[in-house]
Amino acid sequence: MQGMFISSTGTEIGKTLVTASLVAQLRQQGQQVTAIKPVISGVTDQTMAGSDTAILADALGLPQIAESWDKISPFRYRAPLAPTMAAAAEGKTLDYDAFLAFCRSALAADGFTLVEGVGGSFVPLVGDKLVADWIADMGLASILVAGSYLGTISHTLATLEAMQARGLSVAGLVVSESLGGEDSPDFEETVLALAGLTGLKTVALPRLTKQPLWASAPDLTSLLV
Numbered sequence: 274m275q276g277m278f279i280s281s282t283g284t285e286i287g288k289t290l291v292t293a294s295l296v297a298q299l300r301q302q303g304q305q306v307t308a309i310k311p312v313i314s315g316v317t318d319q320t321m322a323g324s325d326t327a328i329l330a331d332a333l334g335l336p337q338i339a340e341s342w343d344k345i346s347p348f349r350y351r352a353p354l355a356p357t358m359a360a361a362a363e364g365k366t367l368d369y370d371a372f373l374a375f376c377r378s379a380l381a382a383d384g385f386t387l388v389e390g391v392g393g394s395f396v397p398l399v400g401d402k403l404v405a406d407w408i409a410d411m412g413l414a415s416i417l418v419a420g421s422y423l424g425t426i427s428h429t430l431a432t433l434e435a436m437q438a439r440g441l442s443v444a445g446l447v448v449s450e451s452l453g454g455e456d457s458p459d460f461e462e463t464v465l466a467l468a469g470l471t472g473l474k475t476v477a478l479p480r481l482t483k484q485p486l487w488a489s490a491p492d493l494t495s496l497l498v
């Protein structure tokens with residue numbers, strides 16, 4: 274059972290791009306790889322195109338059909354909210370035992386399993402269960418994905434400190450270049466500052482433009498060792 278959790282300092286930062294890029298790079302290295310994003314919000318079966326699930330299916334070379342999406346993201350909610358709120362909007366709650374059983378079965382598969390979180394590391398899943406509790410229950414180390422926007426330094430240090438205070442292992446940091454205006458901080462300077470302040474093995478993921486983005490990312494697999 275080899276796996277890595279992909280978490281972040283918040284939502285829309287770059288977890289899916291990092292996860293899909295790692296899938297592609299591990300496949301290129303001849304490795305067997307599975308990727309799951311077990312819980313996703315903001316989707317319906319009619320709006321899966323372009324969703325995290327669809328992007329991971331694409332990187333895995335799976336067809337865009339419900340069978341593939343169920344393998345990657347069996348717990349899906351319509352409202353683009355934290356799972357607690359998105360599930361409640363449908364009169365549901367996430368069945369955490371079933372959720373964990375699904376994740377563990379994916380981890381038991383041969384090869385390397387990448388698990389994408391939802392939003393940042395302290396998003397509530399059900400009741401008082403947070404993504405951080407999920408990571409602990411999975412017994413996985415994490416790659417932390419941070420943005421490069423003004424404010425990311427505090428968000429990253431706070432997320433890292435809170436994860437480590439819970440005994441969660443953070444194997445590395447990816448700084449994914451955020452969209453920004455002319456007053457955005459310098460990307461390279463931000464990467465250097467975050468690497469120095471966190472002490473983590475750090476990879477810079479510059480702003481990519483060529484689709485599919487996950488096919489043109491720099492090597493991220495150095496963070497898996």
Ligand SMILES: Nc1ncnc2c1ncn2[C@@H]1O[C@H](COP(=O)(O)OP(=O)(O)OP(=O)(O)O)[C@@H](O)[C@H]1O
Nearest residue numbers: 284285286287288289290392449450478479480481
């Ligand atoms: N370095 C980058 N280059 C180009 N686009 C990027 C980069 N980083 C993030 N993006 C884009 O920003 C958007 C958000 O990224 P992504 O979907 O990976 O975030 P996320 O952390 O997975 O969000 P969520 O919490 O919803 O799962 C996507 O459209 C993604 O392609």
Ligand SMILES: C[C@H](N)[C@H](N)CCCCCC(=O)O
Nearest residue numbers: 284314315353354355392396
């Ligand atoms: C819909 C969005 N893209 C994510 N899937 C859910 C993010 C929940 C964030 C909750 C929060 O931290 O306030």
Ligand SMILES: [Mg+2]
Nearest residue numbers: 288289325389
């Ligand atoms: Mg995502």
